Amino acid sequence: MTGKVIAINISEKKGVPKRTIEEGVFEVDHGLVGDAHAGNWHRQVSLLGNESIEKMKAIGIEGLCTGKFAENLTTEGIELWKLPVGTKLEIGETLQEVTQIGKECHTKCAIFHQVGNCVMPTEGIFTKVLKPGKIKKNDLIKVIEE
Template identity: 35%
Template sequence: MTVTDPSTTAPSYGTTASVVAVHASAVHGFSKPALDGVLLVEGVGVEGDVHAGVTVQHRSRVARDPSQPNLRQVHLIHAELFDLLREAGHAVAPGDLGENLTTRGIGLLALPVGTRLTIGAAVVTVTGLRNPCRQIDDFQPGLLKQVLRRGADGGVERLAGVMGIVSRGGTVRPGDAIGVELPAPPHLPLTRV
């Protein structure tokens, strides 16, 4: 069964958007444990998380050019994806795919580049799409083809969440509401970062 993700085309900017869970890990790994709260540090990322830093922290990107700016300080995934993956036979829970913030009620994948998400006292500016890798199949065989696939138009669809930078620091906890501020037009679609 193939997952159809409504958040790729139907963003929700209503007041029902919220944080379901928060995660961080100080070591490189795939999944991240749930926490009671995380501190987002402006220009750096999630305090204590292995991917926090002004410059790129993902190992493959560090190997190519360690001086690149870190546009992947915070990883957000919509919990609706887990619902759809369950329908396709995969058991995936918040934090399993290594995200920092699990959300519900917002179409993350349809947001334009530069969207500002106010979450608690913090602000995350969306920079692009997460580009899922083969490690997802190590976690659960067949999962990669559910979150990275070809659309009806032949283009690549990336469903594994969005990346952002911390534009204003603050603590984020489960249950925090998410506010959405779109950038000035023209709106540019998200691409992988």
Template identity: 30%
Template sequence: MSGRVTAVSSNATYSFTKPNRDSITLLTGLGVEGDVHAGVTVKHRSRIAQDPTQPNLRQVHLIHEELFAEVAGEGFQVSPGSLGENITTSGIDLLGLPAGTLLRIGDSAVLEVTGLRNPCRQIDHFQDGLLKHVVGRDECGTVIRKAGIMSIVKEGGVIRPGDPVEAELPAGPHRPLDRV
């Protein structure tokens, strides 16, 4: 399973969106250099309020660019970095990966997939009504989250738009992604 990086984004301050960059540097065990969500322990405000000593399983956020086209069909304009992701990809089914998948990106970076992003109400502050298009329920009532995946940095490196993304699945049995 493979794809490519279409954009990279980071922000040193808390805000919903992240500006696009020419490159980002991933730091082993921390996340994106200079990004507000980098660190060994949780950095997302809601997680800090629950328990600031939790390990940071949300160091790097990835979203598939195909989601932007899907929500555009519903009248929303979303572009790379708009939903706070660090890495925007195309051509790889991020949501279909099992937990523990290794993503090899560029020359040396390796991410380990930890789970699904759990979208919050801030998405509706960004564009009213968007939340119901990135999280919903299937015909059986199961919650479906489409707002990307979260990961930790196993091996650091520089990532740029155009870099290849290769998925290495873990040994079975595979665990489906759940929110983190």
């Protein structure tokens, strides 16, 4: 199963939409260098499929784009939320492991306040970086172990 990266997104503060960058550097025990959510924990990198963003657009939510849900990687071609925890993903130069599917939103992000709903809690996934490297737009995502 393969997909691709359609955007790399970063923010210096938590709880805000991220801006898109051309290329990201991902470090072991950290995540995306320069991102507010990075650190030595199990949710180093967040991923959300463009398919999930399209679901929100289909119910009439306007102005959605990559990074709006505070995801580090916007992907295409893989139903991320169906991958079991422990799945290994080769993304660009990196190797990452799925550590969590979805999340509980305690403080409701900017998107929730703007539109009254968010797909990140149910369809976003989180990974930790096992092998460092760079990721850029259009890099392949390979599911190498489920």
